Amino acid sequence: MDVYENGEDWVVEEVDDGFYEVVVPTGITGWRTHAKLVVTERSSSWANDGCMFGLYRRGTHDVQEIPNCAVHHPAINLAVQELEKATAKVGTAAFSRESREGGLRYVQLQVERWTGKVSLTLVWAASELKYAQPALSRLTKELSKSNPVLWHSMWCHCNESPGNNIFTRSSKNWYKLSGNEFVREPISVGEYGWLYFTPLTFRQGNMDGFDILAIDVAKSIPGGSKVCELYAGVGLLGLTSLVHHSQQPNEPLVWVRCSDENPANLRSFTRSLSSIPANIVEYQSSGGDSKKDVTLGEMMKMMEEGKQLDNDRSGQKASYMVASAGVALKSGQALGADVLVVDPPRKGLEEEVLKELCKPVNSNQPQVESPKVLTIPDEIVNWTNDVQTLVYVSCGFDALVSDCDQLLSSQGGWTLDRATGYVLFPGSNHVETICIFHRQE
Numbered sequence: 001m002d003v004y005e006n007g008e009d010w011v012v013e014e015v016d017d018g019f020y021e022v023v024v025p026t027g028i029t030g031w032r033t034h035a036k037l038v039v040t041e042r043s044s045s046w047a048n049d050g051c052m053f054g055l056y057r058r059g060t061h062d063v064q065e066i067p068n069c070a071v072h073h074p075a076i077n078l079a080v081q082e083l084e085k086a087t088a089k090v091g092t093a094a095f096s097r098e099s100r101e102g103g104l105r106y107v108q109l110q111v112e113r114w115t116g117k118v119s120l121t122l123v124w125a126a127s128e129l130k131y132a133q134p135a136l137s138r139l140t141k142e143l144s145k146s147n148p149v150l151w152h153s154m155w156c157h158c159n160e161s162p163g164n165n166i167f168t169r170s171s172k173n174w175y176k177l178s179g180n181e182f183v184r185e186p187i188s189v190g191e192y193g194w195l196y197f198t199p200l201t202f203r204q205g206n207m208d209g210f211d212i213l214a215i216d217v218a219k220s221i222p223g224g225s226k227v228c229e230l231y232a233g234v235g236l237l238g239l240t241s242l243v244h245h246s247q248q249p250n251e252p253l254v255w256v257r258c259s260d261e262n263p264a265n266l267r268s269f270t271r272s273l274s275s276i277p278a279n280i281v282e283y284q285s286s287g288g289d290s291k292k293d294v295t296l297g298e299m300m301k302m303m304e305e306g307k308q309l310d311n312d313r314s315g316q317k318a319s320y321m322v323a324s325a326g327v328a329l330k331s332g333q334a335l336g337a338d339v340l341v342v343d344p345p346r347k348g349l350e351e352e353v354l355k356e357l358c359k360p361v362n363s364n365q366p367q368v369e370s371p372k373v374l375t376i377p378d379e380i381v382n383w384t385n386d387v388q389t390l391v392y393v394s395c396g397f398d399a400l401v402s403d404c405d406q407l408l409s410s411q412g413g414w415t416l417d418r419a420t421g422y423v424l425f426p427g428s429n430h431v432e433t434i435c436i437f438h439r440q441e
């Protein structure tokens, strides 16, 4: 890429050649439907005047309040006001980093756009729910009483770890206290189903903006393709593409295989799939349990027993595997796929994924869709051999530049056809980018 670091927080294009188109998909205010805020005492603990909610000032642990923040969805600002009032009324003690006393550490607020309701997660410094009581119940009761229509659901996440991580990795630390398990968002193509999120799953900060990006991803996939999606979250990009192509004449996708390392996504994905009309996902009536949900408990048990978690049931065009990106590839998820969609975290692609994409295409490798029918040893398989189009969605520009350099200088035969930047987070210095790569003929 013809960009260089300028020593600041941004990179500069050497010559504006018009290659990198920039899109501002939404207004610059009110776009943030997902916020995580840190909590601190308003004054001293004996004053009992409740908690303050905000962000750490850069490089410090001083909390900066952001009342009526312009980029927040109005429901988030309202929720913060309700939290301030309620914590003052019931005397909730914020967690202190210094004394390690007090309970409330962080809050996560997620707006369900079509209802304007907020799913609230209270992150409490406790090892188990019982140790957060009775302060936790006092607070949630007051919040529900003070504004009964605002809250979609309330959750508690117990986190007494010493560091700054907002959430621990254990799904056992999550407790749903009230309301619905899932925040629902419409798939952004017509009225053909929903995406389901919980506080345990990844959800984009600017959902309106990402809807537009998801349609652009769908349009960049040739009709009739077989698609493998890594880093899929709840399956937002894959399912949007499946629905989009079902509405194009003679262009339905053949299949979409999604995967992600977070096991909590599987329940969400299964729900979404059930909400999409059968003629789009082609369920087969193969008996009563074909759409059966896996409970969180069953999921934990399967993981403890080392069983693979997936919903790859016959008759469905879309399937889900819980696995890291590298493991998903080596399980054959991209075998037979024409298109690979990746949307990794800021640090970019896993080394294993890059390594596969950088291998030269092996014209002697048979084109099959399952490793079970591959007749060559695993060590010499090119797990992305059939992929002709790579759709790379990036939220970390530095990592994208480095991954791009590796792909383009490799023997994988890749060319970068298009790159589009999306100003998804106005007011911040982050840009979301879609890069479309093709293999040279």
Ligand SMILES: C[S@@+](CC[C@H](N)C(=O)[O-])C[C@H]1O[C@@H](n2cnc3c(N)ncnc32)[C@H](O)[C@@H]1O
Pocket (backbone or CB within 6 Å): 202, 203, 204, 230, 231, 232, 233, 234, 235, 236, 237, 259, 260, 261, 262, 323, 324, 325, 326, 343, 344, 345, 350, 395
């Ligand atoms: C930027 S999010 C994209 C999710 C999805 N495209 C969306 O828009 O909702 C990145 C996802 O990568 C997953 N992830 C992070 N590291 C991973 C890895 N090594 N292997 C597989 N998934 C990973 C996270 O769980 C998260 O769901």
